[in-house]
Amino acid sequence: xxxxxxxxxxxxxxxxxxxxxxxxxxxxxxxxxxxxxxxxxxxxxxxxxxxxxxxxxxxxxxxxxxxxxxxxxxxxxxxxxxxxxxxxxxxxxxxxxxxxxxxxxxxxxxxxxxxxxxxxxxxxxxxxxxxxxxxxxxxxxxxxxxxxxxxxxxxxxxxxxxxxxxxxxxxxxxxxxxxxxxxxxxxxxxxxxxxxxxxxxxxxxxxxxxxxxxxxxxxxxxxxxxxxxxxxxxxxxxxxxxxxxxxxxxxxxxxxxxxxxxxxxxxxxxxxxxxxxxxxxxxxxxxxxxxxxxxxxxxxxxxxxxxxxxxxxxxxxxxxxxxxx
Numbered sequence: 216x217x218x219x220x221x222x223x224x225x226x227x228x229x230x231x232x233x234x235x236x237x238x239x240x241x242x243x244x245x246x247x248x249x250x251x252x253x254x255x256x257x258x259x260x261x262x263x264x265x266x267x268x269x270x271x272x273x274x275x276x277x278x279x280x281x282x283x284x285x286x287x288x289x290x291x292x293x294x295x296x297x298x299x300x301x302x303x304x305x306x307x308x309x310x311x312x313x314x315x316x317x318x319x320x321x322x323x324x325x326x327x328x329x330x331x332x333x334x335x336x337x338x339x340x341x342x343x344x345x346x347x348x349x350x351x352x353x354x355x356x357x358x359x360x361x362x363x364x365x366x367x368x369x370x371x372x373x374x375x376x377x378x379x380x381x382x383x384x385x386x387x388x389x390x391x392x393x394x395x396x397x398x399x400x401x402x403x404x405x406x407x408x409x410x411x412x413x414x415x416x417x418x419x420x421x422x423x424x425x426x427x428x429x430x431x432x433x434x435x436x437x438x439x440x441x442x443x444x445x446x447x448x449x450x451x452x453x454x455x456x457x458x459x460x461x462x463x464x465x466x467x468x469x470x471x472x473x474x475x476x477x478x479x480x481x482x483x484x485x486x487x488x489x490x491x492x493x494x495x496x497x498x499x500x501x502x503x504x505x506x507x508x509x510x511x512x513x514x515x516x517x518x519x520x521x522x523x524x525x526x527x528x529x530x531x532x533x534x535x536x537x538x539x540x
Contacts, residue, residue: 246279247259255274258346258351265355271288288316289317290318290362291307339357342354377389384442385450390460394514402507407466412458413437413459413461413478414457416531421433438451440482471535472533499522501523521536
């Protein structure tokens with residue numbers, strides 16, 4: 216039988232080990248919102264025994280919102296019925312709108328209508344007061360675990376939305392975001408950058424002759440060549456189809472031309488083995504430097520014009536502002 220402590224509550228040693236609470240609890244801070252002083256102190260004592268830190272203890276909804284914004288807790292224990300102008304549901308709604316933090320409701324006798332209203336705040340759980348120590352422990356551990364899993368899932372989805380699934384490079388949406396940030400930096404700090412627009416030569420013929428699987432392998436090979444042969448502060452992405460965009464930071468005309476020629480040569484000297492037969496490809500590159508008067512659209516249009524000139528001049532070459540490098 217579990218031995219009670221001085222407050223008549225089970226000790227931590229007697230609690231079930233739900234997840235790795237002992238290993239993770241130290242860094243977690245919990246905001247207690249409870250208008251019954253004795254209950255608030257009992258919950259505080261349990262949380263300290265579990266190994267959590269107390270962000271704050273407040274009794275009113277308005278104070279809960281204020282303290283949540285000040286302390287940024289990892290979890291909120293919210294009395295669903297609070298005395299005063301703002302109840303627990305309203306406070307939780309404001310907190311959840313401002314912060315990505317899980318909320319667990321505490322209630323002595325919440326009716327069905329109240330619980331239904333509480334759903335709008337997407338709570339992570341409900342606990343009946345007085346809180347049973349093992350139930351409180353389990354609710355907190357599972358809520359923190361679920362919240363962390365949801366965050367990781369969202370990060371994975373956001374990452375997937377910004378990456379090209381074939382090459383693993385930034386996709387067009389991601390490139391647009393990066394270019395917008397570079398233009399902002401250029402206008403603030405008078406920095407400069409160059410842009411390379413690459414297109415695989417005769418890509419349709421490769422697909423027709425060897426199949427789309429080989430075409431995909433060609434795109435992956437080129438993406439790998441770009442990614443593995445640039446400086447840490449430069450970046451490349453797949454614009455779409457057989458087109459790639461590479462951004463070279465802090466570059467002048469000579470430096471940009473040299474990098475473009477290096478990429479062109481790397482692709483030209485590479486090959487794939489398809490059924491014992493080497494498949495070689497080339498790229499044509501349009502190069503240009505960004506100016507203070509540029510927009511993303513005007514920069515890309517100029518690079519695309521240079522790329523088109525390269526195509527009409529015989530392909531497998533770099534064109535910088537209309538001049539053959």
